[in-house]
Amino acid sequence: MKPTVTVFIFLSLFGLNFSLYRKHIFVNEIMTWENAQKYCRKHHDDLSTVSKEEAQQLSTNPENNNAHFWIGLHMISNNLENWSWSGGEDQKIDYWDIRQPNDIAEQCGCVRRNTAKLHNVVCSLPLPFYCMEVFVPILVHQNKTWDESLNYCRQNYIDLVSLSSQINMEGVINNTITSQTAYVWTGLRFMVGHWFWVSGDNLQYKAWSTVGDPQCPARNLHCGALDRSRNIWQPKDCEEKLNFVCLRKP
Ligand SMILES: *[C@@H]1O[C@H](CO)[C@@H](O)[C@H](O)[C@H]1NC(C)=O
Ligand SMILES: *[C@@H]1O[C@H](CO)[C@@H](O)[C@H](O)[C@H]1NC(C)=O
Ligand SMILES: *[C@@H]1O[C@H](CO)[C@@H](O)[C@H](O)[C@H]1NC(C)=O
Secondary structure (H helix, E strand, C coil): CCCCEEEEEEEEEECCCCCEEEEEEEEEEEECHHHHHHHHHHHCCEECCCCHHHHHHHHCCCCCCCCEEEEEEEECCCCCCCEEECCCCCCCCCCECCCCCCCCCCCEEEEECCCCEEEEECCCCCEEEEEEEEEEEEEEEEEECHHHHHHHHHHHCCEECCCCCHHHHHHHHHHCCCCCCCEEEEEEEEECCEEEECCCCCCCCCCECCCCCCCCCCCCCCEEEEECCCCEEEEECCCCCEEEEEEECC
16 A cells, blocks of 8 residues: 655754754654654655654644654664664754653654654554655855746755745855855745745745735745845845755755
8 A cells, every 4th residue: 555645844954063954744654663764765765853843843733633653763772761863863862751761662762742752652553654855955156046046956956945944044044154145045936826935845934024925026026035134035026146045965
């Protein structure tokens, strides 16, 4: 049976000194931890590595009705104190729920949705899970129109960047310090009556310069740029030539 993948995507940026994007994809199919890991490694990068903030974000996913979901956490060498991530990241594991981890036989880690905290459970438990794809934002020091920027990113890297959370914004802003332009292009576009991320990411988080979406942007203001000094999005003329931020594989 082919698992159904719900495309409910969060883009979370983490890593304190380097900007690493983790895109989490919810797989609404129940599997054991090992099978979930196999599935993620086949179709994406790995089972999700999840920080405390990401766990909170993922726990609010309305597509998930299960009380628990798998992430890439597992016990190492039968030691209750020794856990690591399937993807090998050096992400802190510091948000266990009270009295967890609590049983040496429970060697896989999941998130309990109503507390957004870690629990250890037996690995054979069938649970839905999150897979991740990992990217790094890269500032391109070239002045291009929005369309040219999109083409450049898709030809040379993966896509124009999405800024779908506060932490994500901060990471990109940190990444654009050397930009030659005050604004940089993002993957934000207005077409047939609404704004969207060209990567298909969720547009729940918003940081527009005006309150709410610019519902009816002027005809020539249909592309979204990041204002690096004010940390906000600004609708701009797509023909303006700006530096821009792409996402690449690490
Ligand atoms: C945790 O497991 C790794 C890999 O097996 C091992 O190298 C390390 O010494 C272990 N750490 C502790 C505290 O047991
Ligand atoms: C891009 O535009 C900025 C501002 O107009 C300018 O300072 C910079 O030199 C330009 N960069 C390139 C590569 O042409
Ligand atoms: C961005 O840079 C600031 C200042 O150096 C730092 O405090 C913050 O943690 C960085 N944010 C991210 C997401 O990298």
